[in-house]
């Protein structure tokens with residue numbers, strides 16, 4: 001059987017998700033044994049950037065015309081496109097400022113240099129091309145990535161949880177930071193898969209995996225505000241990793 | 251039924267005798283809440299506690315459980331790991347024992363569940379009586395006392411625990427530590443009656459469950475469900491912490507680069523939007539309001555039709571564990587038009 005051809009491609013992001021793949025130490029040999037990695041700039045400079053790909057994992061968000069062109073090319077090259085990490089799935093942290101005046105932001109960062117700078121408000125992959133599978137996380141979970149590859153090799157898409165972090169948090173029998181300590185824990189609106197990593201360490205969830213499909217942002221925001229947190233701050237927190245429409249709701 | 255008593259100061263001795271044959275798990279304090287955990291020292295056990303975060307169901311149907319392994323050439327191999335682990339849960343409240351008895355019917359009736367059954371056989375239960383707090387309503391749910399489902403049951407009489415022997419295994423436990431136990435006296439019986447009546451009067455919550463299925467039927471279209479649907483976060487907490495929520499989801503964990511894997515079941519919840527989603531994209535309970543309605547209907551009405559009683563045992567866990575304060579007692583009382591029925 002021919003090994004599926006895979007590309008792991010980065011747009012604008014921190015490469016954290018690609019590093020998670022490189023950090024799959026124990027499974028790395030199985031991984032390269034099972035798939036043919038053709039294009040992975042973070043790992044090697046000898047890449048085939050033209051051939052067809054069975055699967056492309058794309059990290060990062062689209063913040064420039066260059067990103068957008070690359071993404072469209074990858075989409076044309078591949079059969080299955082997987083958004084890798086919260087930036088790719090939701091836009092991530094770069095989308096925090098996307099409603100603001102772009103030239104003003106440029107001036108604030110680079111001064112009055114008057115460059116022709118290739119920049120646009122940040123977008124998630126699905127806002128530009130069709131995405132076949134989302135692997136959220138900041139960074140992604142190693143086990144979800146490996147499960148994805150294992151399932152794709154069997155001709156399936158993986159079944160990833162689409163319920164809240166709270167569910168995994170309760171399964172681990174943690175004390176609840178929201179109920180017991182009145183902290184703004186975004187567990188009830190964030191998608192599970194991390195085994196409630198942060199609440200398990202007594203740190204409130206900041207929603208780095210993005211919202212679950214059915215997130216009730218309005219009711220959650222009201223609950224945090226009830227605990228004495230200013231609605232403005234609640235909304236800012238909720239919009240850290242995904243441009244969710246929370247401001248219009250409460 | 252055999253009834254004896256054991257002085258409180260001899261409990262650690264009793265525990266050390268039991269420990270020669272079983273691993274003992276008991277409620278342990280965890281930042282102001284409680285959780286059943288394996289004991290390293292008897293002194294960690296807290297027999298006076300309100301409720302554990304997760305109910306003992308975690309021992310009989312763990313949150314994640316491998317059912318079998320599959321591999322080309324080998325076929326399906328049932329997972330045996332941990333199934334034969336022999337342990338004793340020391341300090342289980344009556345409502346939680348009642349809940350396990352309900353799970354017995356679910357996993358032991360028409361659809362026998364060998365995983366549950368094996369664990370049930372290998373796990374001993376020592377019950378302990380309790381004092382209700384402001385969220386307990388087990389008495390309303392007729393689950394404040396149990397006649398079966400425990401090997402031993404302890405009632406606090408002050409200096410000693412009156413010990414009810416429920417099974418031959420329980421009898422063995424007592425015989426193993428025979429010198430520690432004493433016969434009960436007429437004074438103990440008096441004390442027991444007093445404790446029992448004090449407990450009865452300690453409840454601050456009260457709901458009437460008589461004709462509740464009919465009320466639910468009549469209020470099927472109540473606006474309460476939409477209101478609750480707007481509030482509920484679908485976070486799943488109430489199902490995870492409920493001693494009688496038994497839904498699970500089954501999926502395969504595939505091994506990388508082979509056709510082998512594990513079939514794994516994981517706790518599920520009818521509050522998830524994926525719960526009633528079927529192939530083709532149809533969702534029978536798309537709206538959150540219909541999902542939260544389902545939770546209450548299944549507990550308070552569906553189970554009555556199927557098993558003759560509601561499956562809610564009134565432990566209060568879903569009340570203390572809901573981030574948006576959805577309170578099953580208030581919901582029932584509102585449906586009944588008795589908003590102020592709480593005596594608390």
Ligand code: SF4
Pocket residue numbers: 165166167169170174175176177178179185186187188196199204205487573
């Ligand atoms: S600590 Fe956070 S994630 Fe855990 S149950 Fe509470 S709100 Fe949910």
Ligand code: SF4
Pocket residue numbers: 138165190191194195196197198199204205206207208209210
């Ligand atoms: S608990 Fe929240 S912030 Fe932490 S890893 Fe999970 S989703 Fe991210």
Ligand code: SF4
Pocket residue numbers: 488491492493494495549561562563564565566567568569578
């Ligand atoms: S429905 Fe709530 S009160 Fe009733 S048994 Fe379940 S967790 Fe306890």
Ligand code: SF4
Pocket residue numbers: 481482483484485486487488489521542571572573574575576
């Ligand atoms: S705990 Fe409350 S918010 Fe969470 S699913 Fe249950 S009812 Fe809804």
